[in-house]
Amino acid sequence: MQIPTQKTTPLFFALILLTAVLAILPVFATPITVTPEKTQYKAGESLTVSGTATPNTDITIQLFDPANRRIAIAQATANSEGAYTATNIYTFSGVDPSGTWTVKAYDPAANEWAEATLSLIVDVTPPALTITVEPVKPSYKNETITIIVTSDEELKEAPTVTVTQTGATPVTVEVTQTAALEWTGTYTIMSGYDGPATIEAKASDVAGNQGTATKTIVVEVVPAWQKPLSDLEAKVADLESKIADLESKVSTLEGKVSTLESDVATL
Known part of the structure; x- marks a missing residue:
């Protein structure tokens, strides 16, 4: 007895191919x-x-x-x-x-x-910096002032702030950000360095352009009307010192003269 064989139809192969394509399709x-x-x-x-x-x-x-x-x-x-x-x-x-x-x-x-x-x-314009000092006064004594630096754009890091009093070494002031595009620090004015004091701020924007700002304040620890009197007092003190030195020398000379006279009398 011959067992009939099942024929593989073209439709079967088509279904297999379609299944394979559908399996691969999501990848692409x-x-x-x-x-x-x-x-x-x-x-x-x-x-x-x-x-x-x-x-x-x-x-x-x-x-x-x-x-x-x-x-x-x-x-x-x-x-x-x-x-x-x-x-x-x-x-x-x-x-x-x-x-x-x-x-x-x-x-x-x-x-x-x-x-x-x-x-x-590409930004090639440096940031515009502004320096403000509080309190606002025509001149300052040996007191603490607040320095505020503002910028018109974002900065790469906090500004570098220095204060240079007349005849003194520059002092770096530490500033911290207190608002958007604003940094604040404090500085205590030193006695003995009256005259103009320069505040300088430097900073770079995110593009690397560096901006600089300066502001000058007047330091007058000794009031102007007292300075002539102070100068006169200093001159008088110097003169008194010289007179005292001269008196000391005269006294020494008188002692030597007295000794000489005594020696002559014994001859």
Whole structure:
């Protein structure tokens, strides 16, 4: 007795092929994309991008300047869901050209490219700093003053503040941020250094441009009307000292004369 054999139809093979395609299709279903963290950058800021691509695939990211010169290249790996992120690809500087920059990402598994653009604005203007002194007075004695430094833009770090009194060594004043774009410190005026005192503040913005500001105050620990009297008192004291020294010498001389007369009398 002959057992009938089951024929494999073309439809069966088609179903197998379709099943295989459907199993593989999700792997390639995610199109490659690339998106910068920001659309506009300034000097001192770093580029970070994210996107989607074939899961578990190494993605190549390239950065081109407005002249289409490749400036940087980086790599990121898409996770099992196809998402990837690349950080600190490039840090823009003040010498980079302003304009439209292009980021390109390549997915080797899909053999596809994606690109996006961003703008770079290079800041070459130094920050405008302003110094304020409180309390506001025409002149200051040996007292503590408050120094306030403000800026018209974000700074890389706190300003460096120094105070130089007439004839004295410059003193650095520590300042702390007390408000947005504002730093405050205190300084105690020293006696013995009357005259103009210069307050200087220096700071750099995030692009590295350095700004400077100065302010002059008048230190008058000894009032002006007292100075002539003080000078006269000093001169009188000096004269008294010289007179006392002269009297001492006269007294010594008289003693010697007396001794000489005594010696002559004994002859």
